[in-house]
Amino acid sequence: MKVLHFKLLLPALILGLVGKAQNPVIQTKYTADPAPMVYHDTVYLYTSHDEDDAPPGQGKFLMRNWLCYTSTDMVNWTDQGEVASLKNFKWADKALTGWGGFDNGAWAPQTVERNGKFYMYCPVQGRGIGVLVSNSPLGPFKDPIGGPLIGGKFDSIDPTVLIDDDGQAYLYWGNPNLWYVKLNQDMISLAGEIIKDSSVAKRTGQPDPFHYQEGPWAYKLNGSYYMAYASTCCPEGIGYAMSKSATGPWEFKGYIMKPDKRSTGNHPGIIAYKGKSYVFGFNYRLNFMQTTQHHERRSVCVAELKYNPDGTIIELPWWQEEGVAQIGTLNPFVRNEAETIAWEKGVGTERDSLAGMFVTGIDSNDYIQVRGVNFTRSAKSFNASVSSAYTGGTIEIRLDSLEGKPIGTCVIKGNGSSNKWLTKSCKITAAKGVHDLYFVFKGGGKQLFNLNWWKFN
Ligand code: FUB
Numbered sequence: 001m002k003v004l005h006f007k008l009l010l011p012a013l014i015l016g017l018v019g020k021a022q023n024p025v026i027q028t029k030y031t032a033d034p035a036p037m038v039y040h041d042t043v044y045l046y047t048s049h050d051e052d053d054a055p056p057g058q059g060k061f062l063m064r065n066w067l068c069y070t071s072t073d074m075v076n077w078t079d080q081g082e083v084a085s086l087k088n089f090k091w092a093d094k095a096l097t098g099w100g101g102f103d104n105g106a107w108a109p110q111t112v113e114r115n116g117k118f119y120m121y122c123p124v125q126g127r128g129i130g131v132l133v134s135n136s137p138l139g140p141f142k143d144p145i146g147g148p149l150i151g152g153k154f155d156s157i158d159p160t161v162l163i164d165d166d167g168q169a170y171l172y173w174g175n176p177n178l179w180y181v182k183l184n185q186d187m188i189s190l191a192g193e194i195i196k197d198s199s200v201a202k203r204t205g206q207p208d209p210f211h212y213q214e215g216p217w218a219y220k221l222n223g224s225y226y227m228a229y230a231s232t233c234c235p236e237g238i239g240y241a242m243s244k245s246a247t248g249p250w251e252f253k254g255y256i257m258k259p260d261k262r263s264t265g266n267h268p269g270i271i272a273y274k275g276k277s278y279v280f281g282f283n284y285r286l287n288f289m290q291t292t293q294h295h296e297r298r299s300v301c302v303a304e305l306k307y308n309p310d311g312t313i314i315e316l317p318w319w320q321e322e323g324v325a326q327i328g329t330l331n332p333f334v335r336n337e338a339e340t341i342a343w344e345k346g347v348g349t350e351r352d353s354l355a356g357m358f359v360t361g362i363d364s365n366d367y368i369q370v371r372g373v374n375f376t377r378s379a380k381s382f383n384a385s386v387s388s389a390y391t392g393g394t395i396e397i398r399l400d401s402l403e404g405k406p407i408g409t410c411v412i413k414g415n416g417s418s419n420k421w422l423t424k425s426c427k428i429t430a431a432k433g434v435h436d437l438y439f440v441f442k443g444g445g446k447q448l449f450n451l452n453w454w455k456f457n
Helices: 011-017 285-290
Strands: 030-039 042-050 065-071 077-085 110-114 117-124 128-134 160-163 169-173 179-183 212-221 224-231 237-243 251-257 269-273 276-283 299-305 343-345 348-352 356-360 367-388 392-399 406-413 417-442 450-456
Touching (some): 030 110, 042 110, 110 160, 169 212, 212 269, 367 406
Parallel strands (some): 030 299, 160 212
Antiparallel strands (some): 224 237, 237 251, 269 276, 343 367, 367 450, 392 406, 392 417, 406 417
C-alpha cells in the first residue's frame, strides 16, 4: 500500500531532506519493532507493520503481518514484502476482544538462524508466542507445532533469542516483566521451566532502577551478555543491562537512548555488521509529517552504536534524520530491484506472481533515490522492466540531487496492462564515478507505470 505522507510536505522541506535523510530507513510502509539479523553478507531487517489506516489514538494498533527488508550497505534497503502474517497461526483465537481484535495481533518478532534453518518467533498479542520455521530467511515460513510455544498468560509479547557459545538457546520476552526459558536444540520446544527474571522484572513496591517496559533484545559480545529493552514509560527510551550469564542477574548500565516526547514507544534491535555496530528502533516521523494526530504508524530508524573499552555502551542522541553512513557502493551493472530504495517520495511497493516485488503507485513528480551507485565504467544505456495499465510517463535519471545532472530520460508507454512486463532500453549520456541516483517520474497524472528492476549497460 502506498504511504502518501510526503505529498503533503512543503517543497522546500522535501528539498532539504534529499541527500541527507536516511531515517526512517523505510518510507513506503509504516514499520515498527525492528529485528535485524545478519546472515552471510546481508542484513535482514524483520519488522512489524502498522497499517496505513490505523485510527487516531495511542495504543490503537492495526497490525496483521510481518515484513522483511534487506541491505548490504545499511543505506539502500530492498523491500522483500510480507514474510509471515497472523494467518500463519491457525491456533490464534480470532475472537480476541479489545480494540482491533484479531487485527491488532502481529506484534514484535525476531528471527534467528540455526544450522541453516530460520526460526521466526512471533507474538500474537493476547494469545501467546508462536514460532515459524523456514529453510530461507525470506520464507515461506511454516508453523511446525500448530500451537503457541509460550501460552498467553506470561506477559507473552516481544520475544528475543540468544544462542550461547555452548549451543544452549534462551528465549526471553515480556511486558511488564521479563521472562525466560531454555529452548531445546530444535528451537521449537522448551527445555525447562518458564522463569520470571528477578533482576529486570518489575519488583512491586521496590525501587526500579531498570525501568524495564518491554521489547527485550538479548545478545552476547566479547564474553558479556547484554539485555537492551524499551525503558521508562512513556515515552520510552532504550535502556540496557549487562550480565556475566545468560540467565542474569542483570545489572542496569544506563540508557542507549533517552526517551523523547516525539515518540511514545521504542524497541531496540542490535547487530554487529561489517566491523560496525548498529541499534535500530523507531519513531513516529512519517506519521507526524502527515498529521498532527497520533496514530500508531511508526517508522524504523537506525544509528551507529559504539562501545567503551569496558563494554558499556556510549549513549546516543534521539534518532537523527541523517541515519548512518553507507558501507561500500551499489553496482549499477547488475539487475537491481526497483524496490531497493534509500529514500523516496510518493511511491509504494506490491508483489505479483510474475514480477515478485515491484514499485507501484508512481505519480508525476514522485521519485526514488538510490545512494552510492558506483559507475566503474562509463554507462551507455539504461534498461528497466516496466508495465503500465494507463498513460505511461517518463523516468528522468539524474545524478546526485533532484535537480542534478540528467543523464537520460526514458519514455514508458502505456501498454494497457499492469501484468504485462516489458524491458525498456534507453540511451544514457556517459555516467562515471560514484553518485547518488535519482529516478524522477513525470507524466500526466497518477499511476503512470510500475517498475520492477533496472540495470545500466
Ligand atoms: O508493536 C506492538 C508493540 O508495541 C510491541 O510488541 C511493543 O514492543 C511495542 O513496540
